[in-house]
Structure formats: structure tokens, C-alpha cells
Amino acid sequence: MWRALAQTALRAVDRSPAGAGLLPPKLAPLTLTQQLQLRHSSKASQPKPQQPPYKIASMSVEKPKVVFVLGGPGAGKGTQCSKIVDRFQFTHLSAGDLLREERSREGSEFGTLIEDYIRNGKIVPVEVTCSLLENAMKASGKSRFLIDGFPRNQDNLDGWNRQMAEKVDMQFVLFFDCGEDVCVQRCLGRGQSGSGRTDDNMESLKKRISTYNNDSLPIIKFFEGAGQVKRIDASPDADAVFGEVERVFLASGF
Ligand SMILES: Nc1ncnc2c1ncn2[C@@H]1O[C@H](COP(=O)(O)OP(=O)(O)O)[C@@H](O)[C@H]1O
Numbered sequence: 001m002w003r004a005l006a007q008t009a010l011r012a013v014d015r016s017p018a019g020a021g022l023l024p025p026k027l028a029p030l031t032l033t034q035q036l037q038l039r040h041s042s043k044a045s046q047p048k049p050q051q052p053p054y055k056i057a058s059m060s061v062e063k064p065k066v067v068f069v070l071g072g073p074g075a076g077k078g079t080q081c082s083k084i085v086d087r088f089q090f091t092h093l094s095a096g097d098l099l100r101e102e103r104s105r106e107g108s109e110f111g112t113l114i115e116d117y118i119r120n121g122k123i124v125p126v127e128v129t130c131s132l133l134e135n136a137m138k139a140s141g142k143s144r145f146l147i148d149g150f151p152r153n154q155d156n157l158d159g160w161n162r163q164m165a166e167k168v169d170m171q172f173v174l175f176f177d178c179g180e181d182v183c184v185q186r187c188l189g190r191g192q193s194g195s196g197r198t199d200d201n202m203e204s205l206k207k208r209i210s211t212y213n214n215d216s217l218p219i220i221k222f223f224e225g226a227g228q229v230k231r232i233d234a235s236p237d238a239d240a241v242f243g244e245v246e247r248v249f250l251a252s253g254f
Pocket residue numbers: 071072073074075076077078079080186187189190234235236237238239241
């Protein structure tokens with residue numbers, strides 16, 4: 001049942017020719033409501049990962065390299081990712097941007113669902129996000145990726161492990177550590193300077209921060225326990241933060 005849901009979501013968001021080969025031959029379509037009911041009813045039975053999900057040393061060199069970029073809302077993930085792209089030739093894939101793009105795509109089955117999740121600071125079911133990420137990776141034809149704002153909760157991590165972990169060479173998690181007040185001010189500033197985002201307002205921010213504290217921080221802690229986190233103090237100005245980021249990438253051989 002779980003697999004059927006994943007495959008149905010994948011079929012709906014898969015628009016790249018490269019992804020066509022991944023599709024199952026025949027599946028009965030599920031309505032969105034059915035999909036969400038399934039997601040909620042299957043949550044309790046999901047196993048927690050017992051050990052680190054990635055084998056860093058033994059991965060093939062041909063697999064794409066992935067760095068996860070995590071941190072609170074407004075910590076500066078996107079800002080630093082564009083600097084990393086300029087300096088280290090990575091391709092930046094923001095899960096939030098991909099979701100906003102899918103939300104706005106004409107005919108998207110997931111537009112309303114995505115808007116509801118984003119406005120309320122909730123995390124979109126992983127089948128949607130992970131398939132958007134995989135499609136974007138394939139469509140880019142590149143081999144070094146910054147995956148920004150993902151994985152954000154246990155569901156994201158489990159879905160990634162099912163669908164993607166074996167296909168990539170995960171390098172490390174770049175964690176932008178930033179106090180709540182600074183994050184809030186940055187998001188409000190971004191909203192005031194015309195981000196056009198429906199969640200850069202105080203009401204959505206309270207929910208986003210609570211989701212970050214309850215759902216995302218445990219994932220960062222999990223990676224930390226596996227020795228995979230590079231922590232960066234994100235409170236100084238953007239150039240100073242990038243000085244630290246640059247040091248991490250150079251030390252990691254990039
Ligand atoms: N180090 C920084 N100091 C001050 N403002 C910053 C810094 N990094 C980013 N910003 C600003 O804060 C806002 C949020 O940054 P952004 O990179 O979009 O964060 P995120 O991707 O983590 O949500 C933007 O308006 C950005 O210009």
C-alpha cells in the first residue's frame with residue numbers, strides 16, 4: 001500500500017522524460033484525500049532508522065554528490081547556497097522552491113495541498129518532494145548538488161532513504177545554526193522586501209518555527225550523531241558566514 005502511494009505521487013509529479021522509466025506499469029489512481037488518509041494511517045507503523053543511512057566511504061565515484069543544507073527558516077540557506085554555487089560549481093536545488101514551482105504549475109494535482117502545507121508551516125508528504133528533487137537532479141545533467149531545506153522530518157528522511165540514498169553519494173550536512181529571533185527578523189525582512197512568499201508573515205512563522213524545533217532539529221541531531229554535520233554559525237553577516245562555509249568545502253576536498 002505504502003509503495004503504491006509513493007508510485008502514484010511519483011507518476012503525478014514526474015514530468016521529465018528521463019523519469020519515465022521509473023514508473024510502474026499500472027496503478028489505480030488515488031485521490032488526494034485518499035493519499036493523505038493513507039499517509040496518516042500508515043505513520044504509526046513506520047520504523048525509525050537504527051543507523052546512519054549513508055555509506056560515505058564506499059560509494060561509487062560515479063554517483064552524484066549531495067550536500068544537504070539545513071537550518072531554521074531564514075537562517076540564510078538560500079543566500080549561502082548561491083555563494084557556494086559561484087565558488088564550488090554545485091547545482092542548487094531548493095526543496096521549497098521546487099514545491100512553490102509545482103504549486104504554481106498549471107494542472108498540478110498538488111497545487112492546493114502544497115499551498116496549504118506551506119502557509120501552515122507543515123512539511124509536504126515526502127513522495128511529492130523527493131520526486132521533484134529526483135526529477136530536477138536528472139534534468140540538470142549535473143553531478144554535484146546542494147539540496148536545500150530537505151530532509152526536514154522523519155518522513156522526509158525515510159522517503160529519501162527508500163528512493164534516493166543508494167543512488168547518490170551523500171557528503172555531509174551543512175547546518176546553518178541561527179537563533180530564533182534572528183531567523184524571524186530575516187524572514188520578516190525578506191517578506192517586507194517583496195519575497196511574495198505566503199509564509200513570510202508572523203502567523204506562518206510561528207508554525208514554521210515550531211515545525212523546525214519539533215521535526216527538523218531531531219533530524220539534524222540524528223545526522224550529528226552519525227558524524228555527518230558541519231555546523232556553521234549563521235548569525236554574522238553573509239560574507240563572514242561564507243568565509244566559514246568556504247573553509248568547510250575546501251577541507252572536504254572541493
Ligand atoms: N548572514 C546574513 N545576515 C543578514 N541577513 C541575511 C543573512 N543571510 C541571509 N540574510 C537575509 O535573510 C533573509 C533570509 O535569507 P535566505 O537565504 O532566504 O534564508 P533561508 O533560505 O534559510 O530561508 C533574506 O532576506 C536574506 O537576504
